[in-house]
Amino acid sequence: MADDTQRYDSSIRVQEAPFDAGVEQHALLAGRTDIGAVVCFTGLVRDFNERPEINALTLEHYPGMTESALATIVTEAEDRWALDGVRVIHRIGRLAPGDPIVLVAVASAHRRAAFEACDFIMDYLKTRAPFWKKEHAAEGDYWVSERHSDHQDASRWKA
Amino acid sequence: MSLTHLNARGEAHMVDVADKPESRREASASGRITMLPETLALIAEGGLPKGDVLATARIAGIQAAKRTHELIPLCHALALSKVAIDFSLNEAESSVEVTATCRLNGRTGVEMEALTAVSVACLTLYDMCKAVDKGMVIDAIRLDTKTGGKSGNYHRYGGVGETADMPVVTGAEGPIVTGQGHDGQVAVGSRCDIASPCIRVKCLAELRERLGVGEVSVPLSELEQHDVGGLKVALKALDPRLAGLDEGRVMCAVNQVMAGDHTPITDDDEVAFFPPVTGG
Numbered sequence: 001m002a003d004d005t006q007r008y009d010s011s012i013r014v015q016e017a018p019f020d021a022g023v024e025q026h027a028l029l030a031g032r033t034d035i036g037a038v039v040c041f042t043g044l045v046r047d048f049n050e051r052p053e054i055n056a057l058t059l060e061h062y063p064g065m066t067e068s069a070l071a072t073i074v075t076e077a078e079d080r081w082a083l084d085g086v087r088v089i090h091r092i093g094r095l096a097p098g099d100p101i102v103l104v105a106v107a108s109a110h111r112r113a114a115f116e117a118c119d120f121i122m123d124y125l126k127t128r129a130p131f132w133k134k135e136h137a138a139e140g141d142y143w144v145s146e147r148h149s150d151h152q153d154a155s156r157w158k159a
Numbered sequence: 160m161s162l163t164h165l166n167a168r169g170e171a172h173m174v175d176v177a178d179k180p181e182s183r184r185e186a187s188a189s190g191r192i193t194m195l196p197e198t199l200a201l202i203a204e205g206g207l208p209k210g211d212v213l214a215t216a217r218i219a220g221i222q223a224a225k226r227t228h229e230l231i232p233l234c235h236a237l238a239l240s241k242v243a244i245d246f247s248l249n250e251a252e253s254s255v256e257v258t259a260t261c262r263l264n265g266r267t268g269v270e271m272e273a274l275t276a277v278s279v280a281c282l283t284l285y286d287m288c289k290a291v292d293k294g295m296v297i298d299a300i301r302l303d304t305k306t307g308g309k310s311g312n313y314h315r316y317g318g319v320g321e322t323a324d325m326p327v328v329t330g331a332e333g334p335i336v337t338g339q340g341h342d343g344q345v346a347v348g349s350r351c352d353i354a355s356p357c358i359r360v361k362c363l364a365e366l367r368e369r370l371g372v373g374e375v376s377v378p379l380s381e382l383e384q385h386d387v388g389g390l391k392v393a394l395k396a397l398d399p400r401l402a403g404l405d406e407g408r409v410m411c412a413v414n415q416v417m418a419g420d421h422t423p424i425t426d427d428d429e430v431a432f433f434p435p436v437t438g439g
Contacts, residue, residue, distance in 0.1 A: 043439055059438065060363065060364050061438070062363055062412070062415070062431060062433065064415050065412055065415035065416075065431070068415060068416075090438060090439075101439070102438070102439055122439060125438060125439050126436070126437075126438060126439035127436065128436065129436060129438050129439075130363070130412070130433065130436050130438075131436055131437065131438025131439070132363070132364035132365065132433070132434065132436060132437050132438070133437045133438065134364075134365075139180045140180050140182060142182070143364060143365035143368075143434070143437075144437040145435075145437070146408070146434075146435035146436070146437055147437075150439075
């Protein structure tokens with residue numbers, strides 16, 4: 001339980017502020033020489049999605065449930081692969097094209113575990129964590145629809 | 160603010176909507192017809208000479224919504240995707256409350272259709288009952304909510320469905336949207352805003368905007384069944400806007416854990432309804 005609390009505080013963050021992937025990766029590796037691989041994924045705001053000419057997007061979430069859903073996903077990744085550290089940061093509020101939205105950094109002794117766990121965490125985050133995107137396009141504002149391909153991606157990990 | 164149905168010369172004209180983007184439009188209107196208690200009793204027991212009054216008025220309202228453009232000079236003809244008419248018999252006030260909800264994906268709003276549906280449903284109620292009660296009064300016809308489109312969302316408080324003597328759905332403030340950069344963030348942890356045992360219900364993201372409901376408290380006593388399914392039944396009965404909980408894929412969490420229709424709920428639980436997630 002103590003571990004859970006610590007992970008909750010430091011490794012999983014939902015914030016409006018931007019993040020620096022380099023700083024986060026450095027923090028994940030600090031003082032460690034047993035880690036052989038770190039995979040760092042950053043998701044960015046695109047200027048086209050369901051419609052062209054997206055000027056901005058707003059991310060809403062469900063405070064409280066968001067953090068616990070992310071913690072559950074990370075715990076499941078740690079059960080499946082031998083990991084030496086995980087960091088998940090998701091931004092909320094209004095973002096512009098090119099802005100980083102999400103960071104998933106995974107450290108392990110070997111690259112395969114780090115690649116797969118990072119992929120797994122992103123797939124589950126996209127289908128299970130309570131975030132919603134509203135896109136502000138030239139034609140008007142609209143809420144982004146769920147994507148079938150995201151569910152297909154997540155279903156690859158079913159045991 | 161200018162009147163869109165008047166042109167630069169002050170003459171009436173139909174607004175050209177060809178270049179407006181399509182969006183999901185919905186409007187709800189309500190109205191009331193007050194009558195003698197005996198007349199209301201006859202409606203309730205189906206004892207009027209012209210037959211099933213409410214069923215007839217419902218069809219009349221739906222037909223009227225579809226033909227609004229024939230009645231109101233500058234209205235466009237719309238291909239409505241949904242028209243729903245509901246009646247609530249109010250014995251205390253000896254009245255029938257009528258609500259109408261119209262929806263479409265299109266370029267113009269549907270508030271005139273909802274208002275026309277309520278008006279004609281009320282007129283049909285009058286026609287069906289006038290043999291026994293000529294003193295009936297039709298009033299309080301008004302727009303309750305309107306969503307979608309450039310002019311933004313509208314929500315009236317204190318409509319027929321939420322008068323003070325129906326302590327059902329309270330705290331229905333507007334969405335907790337705090338402007339640029341905070342759009343759509345919701346607060347959590349608020350207590351029930353009514354004294355009796357109750358459930359705190361939240362609608363999040365697109366669902367909140369579509370239904371026009373952010374947070375409501377529902378007395379536990381309104382639930383016949385103490386689970387999510389029972390809560391949905393109670394919510395739909397208490398607030399017509401929440402009929403939309405059954406449309407599209409709607410997910411649910413009880414106390415911030417994913418839940419289904421059979422998940423039990425109890426006093427002071429927090430139940431959130433939301434659309435499929437789209438983060439990452």
